[in-house]
Amino acid sequence: MSMAGSVISAGFDVEKIREDFPVLKQTIHGKPLVYLDSAATAQKPFAVIDAIRKFHEVDCANIHRGVHELSQRSTAAYEETRSKAKRFLNARSKNEIVFVRGTTEGINLVASSWGRKNVKEDDEILISAMEHHSNIVPWQMLCEEKGARLRVIPMNDRGELILEAYTALLNPRTRLVAFGHVSNALGTINPAREIIEMAHRAGALTLVDGAQAAPHMKVDVQALDSDFYTFSGHKVFGPTGIGVLHGKIKLLNAMPPYQGGGDMIRTVTFEKTTYNDVPYKFEAGTPNIAGGIGLGAAIDYVHHIGLDNIAAYEQELLAYGAGALEQIPGLRMIGTAREKAAVLSFVMEGIHPHDIGTVLDRQGIAVRTGHHCAQPVMDWFHIPATTRASLAFYNTIAEIDALAAGLKKVKEVFG
Amino acid sequence: MVDDLYQETILDHSKRPRNHHPMDDADRKADGYNPLCGDKLRLYLKMDGDVVQDASFEGSGCAISTASASLMTESLKGKTREEALKLLDKFHDLLTTDTPASRDLGKLVVFCGVRDYPARVKCATLAWHTLKSALNNVPDPASTE
Numbered sequence: 285m286s287m288a289g290s291v292i293s294a295g296f297d298v299e300k301i302r303e304d305f306p307v308l309k310q311t312i313h314g315k316p317l318v319y320l321d322s323a324a325t326a327q328k329p330f331a332v333i334d335a336i337r338k339f340h341e342v343d344c345a346n347i348h349r350g351v352h353e354l355s356q357r358s359t360a361a362y363e364e365t366r367s368k369a370k371r372f373l374n375a376r377s378k379n380e381i382v383f384v385r386g387t388t389e390g391i392n393l394v395a396s397s398w399g400r401k402n403v404k405e406d407d408e409i410l411i412s413a414m415e416h417h418s419n420i421v422p423w424q425m426l427c428e429e430k431g432a433r434l435r436v437i438p439m440n441d442r443g444e445l446i447l448e449a450y451t452a453l454l455n456p457r458t459r460l461v462a463f464g465h466v467s468n469a470l471g472t473i474n475p476a477r478e479i480i481e482m483a484h485r486a487g488a489l490t491l492v493d494g495a496q497a498a499p500h501m502k503v504d505v506q507a508l509d510s511d512f513y514t515f516s517g518h519k520v521f522g523p524t525g526i527g528v529l530h531g532k533i534k535l536l537n538a539m540p541p542y543q544g545g546g547d548m549i550r551t552v553t554f555e556k557t558t559y560n561d562v563p564y565k566f567e568a569g570t571p572n573i574a575g576g577i578g579l580g581a582a583i584d585y586v587h588h589i590g591l592d593n594i595a596a597y598e599q600e601l602l603a604y605g606a607g608a609l610e611q612i613p614g615l616r617m618i619g620t621a622r623e624k625a626a627v628l629s630f631v632m633e634g635i636h637p638h639d640i641g642t643v644l645d646r647q648g649i650a651v652r653t654g655h656h657c658a659q660p661v662m663d664w665f666h667i668p669a670t671t672r673a674s675l676a677f678y679n680t681i682a683e684i685d686a687l688a689a690g691l692k693k694v695k696e697v698f699g
Numbered sequence: 700m701v702d703d704l705y706q707e708t709i710l711d712h713s714k715r716p717r718n719h720h721p722m723d724d725a726d727r728k729a730d731g732y733n734p735l736c737g738d739k740l741r742l743y744l745k746m747d748g749d750v751v752q753d754a755s756f757e758g759s760g761c762a763i764s765t766a767s768a769s770l771m772t773e774s775l776k777g778k779t780r781e782e783a784l785k786l787l788d789k790f791h792d793l794l795t796t797d798t799p800a801s802r803d804l805g806k807l808v809v810f811c812g813v814r815d816y817p818a819r820v821k822c823a824t825l826a827w828h829t830l831k832s833a834l835n836n837v838p839d840p841a842s843t844e
Contacts, residue, residue: 636761638736639705642816646701655737668737668759697705698714698762 296597301589302678304329315648318683318690323468323627323674324652326499326521328582335581336523336574347573348547348564362573365580366563369528372583373513374504380536382529382563383571387495388418390514390529391462393566394491395422397539398512399460405431408457410488412437412445412474413664414467417657419493423462437463439664443470443619450479454486461490465497465513469658469670470619471602471627473497476508484509489535495519499676500598500625502591505530517575522582526575529566536562543568594677598626601675601684608688615691618670626675629656632691635698637671643694644671649687703812704819705762708770713762718755718772725755730840731829733821738764742829744775751775751783756829761822763813768826770807780834787827794820 302308305327310317319327339361345354347362363378370378384390399422403409409423413436420434427434437450445463454461461483465476476497480490491512494503498515505513512535517526531539541548541559545568550558559565586594605628609615614633632640641653652672655662662668673687722728722743731740738760745753754772759765771790775783789801793811800808813823821843828841 636736636738636759638761638819638822639763642704642819643701654735659737662737668739697701698710 296593296677298597298678298680302680304331304585305678306330306333308678312648312650313646318647318649318686320673320675320679320683320687321650321652322499322676322679323496323519323672325518325524326676327678328521328523328578329585331585332522332578332581336578339574339577346570358573358577361580362571362576365576365583368580368583369530372498372503372587373528373530374506375530376506377533379562380530380533382531382536382566383576384514384527384529384566385525385572386516386518386527387493387514388516390512390527391419391491391493392422393529393542394512394514394531395426397542397566398489398535399423399426400429401538401540403427403430403432403459406457407432407459408435408455409433410435410437410450410453410458410461410463410483412463413439414443414445414470414472414658414661415462415464416468416493416495417659419462419464419491420660432459433457436660439472442621443467443472443661444621444623445472445474445479447475447478447482451482454482454488456487458483458486458488461488462493463490464493464495465503466494466500466625467619467658467661468496468627469629469656469661469672470621471496471624471629471674472619472621473501473623473625475623476510480509480511496625496627499586499594500591501595511535517579517582520579520582520586522579523572523575526572526579528579533562536566539566541568542566545569547571589677597677598675601679601681602626602628604681605673605675605684605687608684609691612688612691612695614695618665618667628673628675629670630672631667631670632694635694637669639698640671640691640694643697644687644690647686647690647693649690651687704816706809706812708806708809709762709766712766712769716756716765716769718753718769719757720755721757722753722755727833727836729829729833729837731758731825731832731842732840733760733764733825733843735821735843736761738822738825740764740768740825740829742768742772742826742833744833749779749781751778751780756826760825761819763810763819763822764825767810767823770809771826771830774805774807775830783830783834787831790827791824794823 343357345358347359489511494515513530518524548568618629637653725743726746727744740758754775832841
């Protein structure tokens with residue numbers, strides 16, 4: 285079943301890339317680590333680890349307020365990431381880049397700031413049937429507070445959104461359509477441009493959860509015309525605790541602050557406070573400076589590999605993986621969209637995902653088992669959980685063979 | 700390799716769980732939920748005064764949680780409420796401490812391997828959390844969290 289490495293993406297030297305990721309060079313329970321959980325968090329290259337270390341060793345200071353050398357260095361490095369994120373998303377201006385803790389906070393910021401100001405009783409928010417809990421719960425909370433209605437775009441058996449049903453759901457009361465660019469549980473790549481265009485025609489704004497898209501494909505917020513786009517640093521090979529919310533500048537300017545505190549103000553008296561300009565208006569308190577600097581290094585690293593190269597290589601891995609898993613009797617793929625990112629989510633007849641996960645772990649293979657923070661997706665497929673192998677560009681054909689062999693072992697134990 | 704966890708008795712009880720059916724004339728029932736894996740379980744007890752006369756369960760989960768529920772229902776029959784609660788404590792010690800297994804555990808000692816798999820302890824204890832709710836007549840579902 286194994287393919288010769290040379291057949292895969294001539295010119296994409298995965299072995300050389302793996303040298304950049306120290307965590308991959310270890311054994312787990314005596315077996316080489318096979319890390320297939322990058323959709324949960326991606327591993328970090330030396331470039332990111334070193335940038336964070338350098339910040340703490342050489343430049344460490346608070347930002348935006350010191351006149352001393354270290355503070356200026358820290359500020360410059362942190363703000364440089366804003367410019368890198370602007371290029372990463374092809375935003376119009378770096379002022380459209382708001383630093384947040386991650387995608388979850390990005391969504392909460394919009395729901396809290398834009399949502400509370402603009403969503404009224406009987407208004408409607410549209411989300412999709414395949415959303416992560418982070419793109420469901422903030423909207424539920426908003427709708428509950430405002431007496432607004434949360435409606436859901438359905439999907440088909442493959443895990444693709446039904447656009448006809450979406451069209452029917454859009455109406456003059458629709459204020460916002462919030463959807464994942466790529467589904468974390470299914471791997472589906474949603475037709476973001478089309479969804480956004482349809483929303484705009486109906487007079488609604490859009491928020492795109494880009495957590496699972498940003499690591500795998502080029503994102504262009506101008507081409508998409510998204511109103512809000514958010515992603516997490518740790519899924520694009522950067523550290524945890526830092527992420528980006530992109531918003532159109534007009535929208536951000538009109539939105540009230542999200543949290544109050546230092547850095548988000550211009551002047552403060554006990555009688556009145558005037559707020560800083562965007563994006564600082566949304567960035568109260570000392571931010572995750574080290575994380576921001578690490579994210580900058582991660583974006584550089586991804587650009588160095590090249591998102592087109594990444595996408596092409598991962599598609600080959602995905603196709604090979606789908607083919608290998610299909611040959612295992614009793615295995616059913618969950619999420620078979622025609623447009624799919626590097627996620628292999630599946631169930632095995634009569635074997636619970638947690639047992640699969642444990643047996644694979646003992647062979648050094650790290651997969652995610654459970655509902656993937658997408659319980660409504662599990663309910664839709666009438667399953668409690670799946671086993672999910674999620675791929676990144678540092679994975680290899682040999683690792684997929686190891687997964688297939690591991691699943692055969694699972695069948696031996698529970699067969 | 701994983702045989703220390705998935706011992707023969709556990710595999711047997713997970714594939715052919717005993718007392719795996721609803722009980723119409725149960726005196727007590729309780730629901731258990733493990734939010735980590737989504738496993739749900741309903742436990743039924745038929746009491747004769749203070750003594751567990753019969754026990755059964757419904758629901759499906761992983762091999763560990765199913766086998767644990769199956770073996771638990773077997774071991775409960777004939778035990779007083781107090782004995783059942785003591786057994787629960789001993790079972791919990793078996794999974795989480797290095798103390799030698801109590802003789803009272805009987806067949807339940809097959810779960811000793813779970814100790815080395817911290818992520819799976821909650822799978823093994825779901826049925827027992829639910830038992831505690833049933834014995835204490837707690838109306839809310841027992842949760843492993």
